[in-house]
Amino acid sequence: MQTTVFKIGGSLFDLPDLANRIEWLLQRYPAQRQVLIGGGGLVANAVREWYLRFGLTEAQAHEIALSTMTTTAQLLHSLLPDSQFITGLRDVDSGVFVLDSSGLVEHLPRNWTVTSDSIAADVAARCEGKLILAKSVDAPSGLSFKEWADAGIVDAYFPTIAERVRQVDWCNLRNIEL
Numbered sequence: 001m002q003t004t005v006f007k008i009g010g011s012l013f014d015l016p017d018l019a020n021r022i023e024w025l026l027q028r029y030p031a032q033r034q035v036l037i038g039g040g041g042l043v044a045n046a047v048r049e050w051y052l053r054f055g056l057t058e059a060q061a062h063e064i065a066l067s068t069m070t071t072t073a074q075l076l077h078s079l080l081p082d083s084q085f086i087t088g089l090r091d092v093d094s095g096v097f098v099l100d101s102s103g104l105v106e107h108l109p110r111n112w113t114v115t116s117d118s119i120a121a122d123v124a125a126r127c128e129g130k131l132i133l134a135k136s137v138d139a140p141s142g143l144s145f146k147e148w149a150d151a152g153i154v155d156a157y158f159p160t161i162a163e164r165v166r167q168v169d170w171c172n173l174r175n176i177e178l
Contacts, residue, residue: 001094003129004031007120008076010041011136012173019079021173022134029132029169032094036083037101037123038072039116040065048112058111066102069116073100089127099123108157115155125164132169139170 006025012018026034040047044065051061077085077098086092087100101119108114108122117133124131133139137153145159145168154162162168 001033002031003033003035003124003127004029004132005035005037005120005124005127005129006132006134007116008036008038008072009133009135009173010039010044010072010116012134013038013041013072013075015174017178020178021176022076022080024176024178025132025134025171025173026096028171029130031129033092033127033129034096035089035092035123035127035129036073036076036080036096036098037116037120038069038076038098040068041072043068043071044115062110062112062114065115066105069102069119070100073098073102089123113156117154118157118161121158121161121165121168124166124168125161128166130167130169131162131165132171134171134173136172136174138172138175 015021047061047065047068050056077083080096083096083098086097087103101123105119121131140151145162148154149156149159
């Protein structure tokens with residue numbers, strides 16, 4: 001089944017018209033199965049502060065940060081009332097789905113090298129689908145996945161997984177004309 005995974009960057013959650021922008025994105029990249037994964041955004045940034053302030057281990061902070069993806073998945077589902085909220089990919093047919101991917105990461109490193117970028121890439125690789133990174137910045141042209149990670153626009157683990165994804169596209173969702 002043709003699948004496209006959309007990673008909706010947490011930096012976009014301050015846009016009042018985010019639902020319209022996501023609908024535009026879904027129309028631009030049609031597929032039988034469209035799966036949305038939300039980034040952590042401000043909530044994940046608070047966990048990063050707690051990590052430093054309270055001396056949490058990376059594994060502890062990572063677990064807390066993963067829970068923020070449940071929150072942003074619930075927000076995305078609320079913004080897209082025609083979507084279906086799911087916690088796994090088994091038995092998922094065609095349609096628009098918001099995935100709470102926090103329970104699908106047991107095989108990934110439990111540290112800050114892995115964020116929602118790598119998690120979305122891992123889901124796309126498992127589905128043998130495309131990955132669309134919806135972010136607040138333009139894609140750097142001509143750079144490798146490793147150079148993206150070195151520049152800090154994706155997480156450090158992303159290049160490891162992205163090589164297994166059929167196609168990776170980038171969209172500055174903040175900069176589109178509706």
